[in-house]
Amino acid sequence: MxxxxxxxxxxxxxxxxxxxxxxxxxxxxxxxxxxxxxxxxxxxxxxxxxxxxxxxxxxxxxxxxxxxxxxxxxxxxxxxxxxxxxxxxxxxxxxxxxxSAAGPVMPGGPGPLRLGEVRPECRGLARAAVRLDAPSVAELLDTALAEHGLVTAWEEIIAPTLHAVGRTWASAGERYVEVEHLLSWHVSAAVHRIRPAPAAPHPAAPPVLLACVPDEQHSLPIEALAAALGERGLPVRMFGAALPAQALLDAVRRTGPRAVVLWSQTRATADAALARSVAGIEWGLRGARGHPALLLAGPGWGAGAPQPRAERLFGLRSGLEVIAALAADAAPSTGAGRAGPAAYGS
The missing domain is CATH 1.10.1660.10 (Multidrug-efflux Transporter Regulator; Chain: A; Domain 2)
Structure with missing residues (x-):
């Protein structure tokens, strides 16, 4: 766009x-x-x-x-x-x-926060974060969410700013980590302020389970996904960052979810064995057993073919549509044939 x-x-x-x-x-x-x-x-x-x-x-x-x-x-x-x-x-x-069109001056030195071609709201948010102006960051986030909606605000304003801050931090050691932490905290708080829609008419519908793989601390993209699903009135169980493997398997067995979204930010945290274990969980009578749709999200899963009985999510907007279709039984639970780039929220 x-x-x-x-x-x-x-x-x-x-x-x-x-x-x-x-x-x-x-x-x-x-x-x-x-x-x-x-x-x-x-x-x-x-x-x-x-x-x-x-x-x-x-x-x-x-x-x-x-x-x-x-x-x-x-x-x-x-x-x-x-x-x-x-x-x-x-x-x-x-x-x-x-x-400079490249962005504001970073604290402690002349290095700019390079954003490229982005919306003006993105530049404003970046400047406020660089100044550690917490009240302005909070107000700008709330305004963006109110004016553009969660999905557009995430894809066109919030995510590009987070990426720019992350790139600057990664290339400068830990000099600017305070900017990344402040911005991430306020993004999380703003997303959590979004009120979910009333529950769907069928409260017993199986939920969507969202979790990071073990050792993965970056949970903002699935926090945004949880809020977007809540806006649609879809039942969600959000477990956040670094959920232990056994706890994840127990949660899947206890809730019988319609889908399980596993987020991995880096190759170091992606756990193929855990993904296979989740995809292999089944319940019900023999011949009519159910199992969760396994949705792999985040760049950590790489660009290869997804796990068996798994599907790749590659964007908040498209991922939301995939899950909504699954919840409505409009797509097969195996998710076969819908693989795509592993860039969801990255």
Missing amino acids: QPPPQPPTRPGSPPGRPAVALSTGAVARHLGVSPNTLRSWERRYAIGPARREGGRHRRWTPQDIARLELMCRLTAQGVPPAEAARAALNAAPAAPAAS
Whole structure:
């Protein structure tokens, strides 16, 4: 899916900075702060827009935005907000803090958080995470989920930001691990705030069981899947990160699930023997036995053919449709013939 067109820029202006006057909401998304934060800065530090339109409507010019970018960069480097505002207001208009389309300046150094071609909301979320601005991160996540829905917000805003933070952290040791932890925690909290729909008319319907393989600590993608299934009123049993193998097998036998989703982030955690054990569990009378559909999710399972009696999930949206079809008995429980790239949530 192509990203929405970006605001035009003036020739010679730094890439990524809008050349037109923007509303407070648009500037907030551009910078990765909440509109309330911008209003607070204007009230406390007099760092507001140069002009208003239609009475009280604020319109931020490129010069206004340059001052705010400088303030954001200084606060990300640990400068108190009052001092950062004074420095931004005293900066020469012709020499604002340079902004890059690649992303914001990382704390402790000039390395950018490279995002590529993404939605403006994604850049704003990344900037807020880099500044460790927890209130703005929470507000931006809630806004994205409310405006775009869980699936679109996950695929086009949340996941690209998580990937960019993860790549930066992996390439820089543990210098930026605090950014990844803060963003992950708030994504998890935002997903958990999504209220499930009322239960389906048949409360005895078998549930969908979601779990990470043993030793796998990365559970955000299946947390998003659990919330998406809940929105559809499908029964879910969520076991989260690093579920021991025997506990998983016991849970499958006790619940008789319609499907089991096993998440593996890396090849080191993927457990083919466990997958075979789950796929081999059966119940019921001989000749009419049932078994769970085994759905392997995450890049850890590799790009080869899936396990026997297993299916590969390769995206939140498509994975949700596969599970919904299984729950409605619209697809065979073996899932044969629907293999795909193992990139779900990765």
